[in-house]
Amino acid sequence: MLTAITREVSSSINRCELTHSPREPISLDLARQQHRAYEDTLARFGCEIVRLPEEPDLPDAVFVEDTAVVLGDLAIITRPGAESRRAETESVAEVLRTYRELAYIEEPGTLDGGDVLHVGARVYVGLSERTNRAGAEQLRRLLLPKGYAVTPVEVQDCLHLKSSAALVTACILLVNPDCVDVDAFSGLSFITVDPAEPRAATALRIGGDVICPAHNPRTVEKLLEHRIRVTTVDVSELAKAEAGVTCMSIILTG
Ligand code: GLY
Numbered sequence: 001m002l003t004a005i006t007r008e009v010s011s012s013i014n015r016c017e018l019t020h021s022p023r024e025p026i027s028l029d030l031a032r033q034q035h036r037a038y039e040d041t042l043a044r045f046g047c048e049i050v051r052l053p054e055e056p057d058l059p060d061a062v063f064v065e066d067t068a069v070v071l072g073d074l075a076i077i078t079r080p081g082a083e084s085r086r087a088e089t090e091s092v093a094e095v096l097r098t099y100r101e102l103a104y105i106e107e108p109g110t111l112d113g114g115d116v117l118h119v120g121a122r123v124y125v126g127l128s129e130r131t132n133r134a135g136a137e138q139l140r141r142l143l144l145p146k147g148y149a150v151t152p153v154e155v156q157d158c159l160h161l162k163s164s165a166a167l168v169t170a171c172i173l174l175v176n177p178d179c180v181d182v183d184a185f186s187g188l189s190f191i192t193v194d195p196a197e198p199r200a201a202t203a204l205r206i207g208g209d210v211i212c213p214a215h216n217p218r219t220v221e222k223l224l225e226h227r228i229r230v231t232t233v234d235v236s237e238l239a240k241a242e243a244g245v246t247c248m249s250i251i252l253t254g
Contacts, residue, residue: 001254002047002206002251002253004043004250005064006050007055007064009032010056011054013028013241014059016241017242019129020242031241037233038235038248039051039249041211042206042251045207047206047249050095052091052095055091060084060085061085061088063241064250065114065246066078066113066247067092068089070100070250070252074142074143075103076103076104077102078111078135079106079109079110079111080111081128081135085112099252105135110132110134113247113250114126114130115161115162116162119173119185121149123143123149123150123151124161124185126155126160127152127155128159128161153181153185154181154184158199159242162244163201163242163244164180165179166202168205168210169205174219175190178198193219197219199244200216202246206251209229211230211233212231212233213233214235235248
C-alpha cells in the first residue's frame with residue numbers, strides 16, 4: 001500500500017524562493033490544475049492521496065518533500081535551509097506521526113529532503129545551498145542504527161541533489177554531470193540529461209514506471225531508448241518555482 005502526502009499549492013506561490021531560475025509570473029489556477037493532475041497520476045499508480053490544506057503564508061509549502069525524509073519506520077523532520085520554509089515542517093510532522101516514529105534535524109544543521117537520494121541502503125545527501133555538513137552529519141547519525149550508510153555529495157548550479165540526479169531503475173541514475181560528480185556514486189550506471197534540458201534530471205520511480213516532467217521531451221526520449229517506462233506529467237507552471245517531480249509528495253510504503 002502506498003500513501004502520498006501532498007499539499008495544495010499556496011496562493012502566495014509567486015513569492016516562492018528561487019535560487020537558479022529567473023522570477024516569472026506563475027498562474028495559480030494553472031499551477032493548481034497541474035498539481036491535481038500530478039496527484040491523479042500518483043493515485044493511478046496506487047497511492048492514497050493525503051492532501052494537506054493550503055498554507056497561504058508559506059509560498060513554497062507545496063514542496064512537501066523538503067520537510068521530511070522517510071526511510072523504513074523513521075520519518076526525519078528536516079530543518080529547511082531557507083528560513084522562509086522552516087514553518088512548513090510542523091503540519092507535515094503532525095501527519096507523519098500517525099504513520100512513523102519521528103526524529104528531527106536540529107540547529108545548526110540544515111537539510112532539505114530534496115537533497116536526499118537513497119539507493120537501497122546507501123543514502124546520498126547533497127551539500128547544497130540548502131543542506132549543510134551539520135545537517136548531513138545529523139542525518140548520518142540518525143540513519144546509522146537503521147542500517148543506512150550516508151554519503152555526502154557536493155552539488156553546484158542547481159537547487160538540490162535531486163534537481164541533478166534521479167534514480168530511474170534500481171541501478172541507473174539520470175544525471176546532469178555539470179551539477180554533480182558522477183564518481184561520487186558507486187556501482188551505478190548513468191544516463192545524462194539532454195544538454196538542451198539541464199533541469200531534466202528529476203524523476204519519480206513508482207510501480208515500475210518513472211514519472212517525468214513533460215517539458216523535457218529529449219531526455220524522456222533517451223529514457224525510452226533505454227527501455228525505461230516513462231509516464232509524463234505537465235508541471236511546467238510549477239517548474240517556474242523550481243519544482244521537480246519528487247518534491248511535491250512524500251511517498252510512504254506499507
Ligand atoms: N522554490 C523552491 C525552493 O526554493 O525551495
